[in-house]
Every structure is written in C-alpha cells, then in structure tokens.
Amino acid sequence: LPVVAIVGRPNVGKSTLVNRFIGRREAVVEDVPGVTRDRVSYPATWTGRQFMVTDTGGWEPDAKGMQASISLQAEQAMRSADLIVLVVDATVGATATDEAVARTLRRAKVPVLLAANKVDSERAEADAATLWSLGLGEPHMISASHGRGAADLLDTILENLPETPRERYAAGGPRRIALVGKPNVGKSSLLNRLAGEQRVVVDDVAGTTVDPVDEIIELDGKTWQFVDTAGLRRKVHTATGHEYYASLRTRGALESAELALLLIDASQEITEQDLRVLSMIIDSGRALVIVFNKWDLVDEERRYDLDKEIDRELARVPWARRVNISAETGRSVQKLVPAMEEALESWDRRVSTGKLNNWLKDVIAATPPPVRGGRQPRVMFATQAATRPPTFVMFTNGFLEAGYRRFLERRLREEFGFDGSPVRVNVRVKD
Ligand code: GDP
Secondary structure, X not given: OOEEEEEEOOOOOHHHHHHHHHOOOOOOXXXXXXXXXXXXXXXXXXXXXXXXXXXXXXXXXXXXXXXXXXXXXXHHHHHHOOEEEEEEEOOOOOOHHHHHHHXXXXXXXXXXXXXXEOOOOXXXXXXXHHHHHHOOOOEEEXXXXXXXXXXXXXXXXXXXXXXXXXOOOOOOOOEEEEEEOOOOOOHHHHHHHXXXXXXXXXXXXXXXXXXXXXXXXXXXXXXXXXXXXXXXXXXXXXXXXXXXXHHHHHHHHHHHOOEEEEEEEOOOOXXXXXXXHHHHXXXXXXXXXXXXXXXXXXXXXXXXXXXXXXXXXXXXOOOOEEEEOOOOOOOOHXXXXXXXXXXXXXXXXXXXXXXXXXXXXXXXXXXXXXXXXXXXXXXXXXXXXXXXXXEEEEEEOOOOOHHHHHHHHHHHHHHXXXXXXXXXXXXXXXX
16 A cells, blocks of 8 residues: 655644544554654555555654654655655744755655644644745645644645555665664674775764665675665764664664664673564564674673573574674674575575475375364465565465464475575465
C-alpha cells in the first residue's frame, strides 16, 4: 500500500491528525515530554482507497536535539513514504525548526502537503496564511481536534497519492547494507575504513542541508550501498547518547537494506542494547552478518568470556555468520565481503519445488510428525513461497507441534544451507 508520512514538531497535533485518519482515538497519544515513541504505521481507508499512515513520533527536550530529531523524521519520510504531510501549529506560526524541515522537504521527490493545525478561529486562519512562507504551497487549514478540514485534507492527499508505492530501488543496483549497532561500537570507524579515507565529521546542527543519506563504496571490485549513513557522520547527535535516535535510525536503515552488519564491541560484555538491535534485525527479516569489532583489545580471558556470552545471547541466530575485525587496525576487514556475499546469496536463494518435496518425503519417512489426539498428521506438500528471506509453506492435514516445526526448519537448513539468512516456515492446515 502507498504510505503517507506525517512529520512535524511535538505537540503540533500529529497524533490527533493520525487518529482522525484512521478513525479511532485510542491508539495514539500526543507526544509527552520524556516519553519516546517509535514510528508506527496504521492502515487507513478513505473513500474506498486504502493506504498506510506513518506517524513519526518523538520528543527531544532541547532545541538542538529537537531539530535533529525532526530532520531525521523528514529524511526517513523522504526515503520511505509516497506522500508527506508536514504539520505546523498555526497558532505558533513557522518556527526555525519548521523552516529547517520545510527546507529539507522542498527537495523531496514525492508530493509534500502542508497542514496548518489548530485553526479554529478567524484569527488563526489569518495566522495560517503566513505559512505560505514555508515554500510548500498552500497551507491546508485544519483543526485536528474538532475534525475541521480533515476531510478536505484527506481528499487532497488521495488526489496526490500514487496508486502503488514507488519502486525505491532499481533491480540489479548495488546490494544495500545497513551498518547497525549501539553507539561507540565502531560503526563510523568501520565506514571510514571501508571507504578508505578519513572523512570529515560534519557538525551540521542548525538547519544546514541534509547530506545524501547513502554511501556507495567499492569493495572487492563491486559496489555496495551503505544505507542511511548520514546519521553516522552526524556524530554530534549519536554522541549525546539519545537511544531514541539510534533506534529510529536503525529501523529506517533496516527498512531500506537487504543485509544488516551488526557491530558488537568484542572487548565489552554483550549488552541489552546489542540484543535490542538484534531483535530489530530479526523482525526485519534481513540477512545478517555479526561483526565483532575492537578485536585488537580482546585477550585470551576476554575471548573465553565472549564465547560464553555468544552461546548464551546469540543462540537465536545460530545461522548468522560471525566475523572478528578491528576497524582501527584494519585487521580481517577483508573477511566482511565474502560473509556478506554468502548471506545475500542465501537470502535470495530459491529451492525448486521438486527438490524440496523429495527432501520432505525422506525426512518425514524417517521421522514422522508426532501423533496427536490419536491421529497421525501428514505433511503433504511444501513450496517456497518467497525469497528475501526464504519463506516456505508446508501443507498438512493436522496440527504440527512447535517442536516438530522447528525440527523441519533445522533439517531444511541442514539440507539447503541458507547460512547468513533467516528462514521462515509457515504451516497451513488443509482439511
Ligand atoms: P560508532 O558510534 O559506532 O560510530 O563508533 P565510532 O566509530 O565512533 O567508535 C567509537 C570509539 O571506538 C572511537 O573512539 C574509535 O576510535 C574506537 N574504535 C572503533 N573501532 C575500534 C577498534 O577496532 N579497536 C579499537 N581499539 N578502538 C576502536
């Protein structure tokens, strides 16, 4: 479905507007100081057409942080949405932050609509007219809380919204990599190392232009697209330690990527924060290479502890390839590309239905599904429904226990590989 992104400062009424669009009031709350909220998408319908509404939430306490947060929203909306609505509080007028984000959005390749919210008096209407100065065309006056103007805005959105989501990436282009991990694991160091030059860190806070977000790097004679690296270069923000930025950036990067390079600091204990990033990767269904960085600081004792932590914490992803490197010294960095290529090959791979069912017949003959309720379920047929990641559907005539499903998945991997890629197995029960 096409995606409409709503962006704007906290408290301008974004969430109220989203609630209007999706026709309910409960789910979304207004930004609350100190409460961080991830981006959420909701399905919406208007005059019979369906689309998704994305609410980029977020609150940053200081003005500097706020501006950065909103720019990040705008950047991500420009990457992932088919239409953007910038919401501005008409009673306040255009703030410096609004102006900065409007400047960014003027370069968007998708339609941008300006919504002037909180227009519930003639006075406010006059105020709203000043918002033409943002250079985003006519300010659409609405009062999100009273519902005024929302219907007209929705009409305008649908007039400008393409029927189908745009193709964001050409087929056959460079493979897209998300470099992710908690702050200070060495993401920028690795990016610099791979790019083969020491890049200047741009300290662009107040309203300067947004960098192109991706970086194309040639490695082993092939081009790779490292997505959403602008946030890495804008060190000043990650350095403030707002985990909110990190998670917003990670999610956006994963959305655009095919493979995640998860950086973990090998010299320190694996933390909750590492595991949160890992969970995001697992949810995203992307191929995965785990990179243990700062290997130059790992001594024998640490190595022993790390092995134990890996067994304990990374048991969910036994299929992920692991590479130990030092971004600082460059040690073993050349091992990354082969691991990435292998993972992507698995992620793309398709097993023919014939091969799959020959394998299935043998496995089931050797180890039939456990009897349940006096009945022996049969697995009749399997097919690979999708690639990227490989997704299989197995048709049965009865319930398959979770343990047996895991067994099938394990055997599937043993037979067909898929190292570096998640594999999904769905079971359909047919009577
Ligand atoms: P980011 O926040 O993930 O981008 O991390 P940075 O690339 O800024 O690195 C954080 C700190 O770790 C910096 O002081 C780097 O110099 C240091 N660092 C990065 N990689 C290595 C490494 O392989 N070995 C050592 N010893 N230090 C590293």
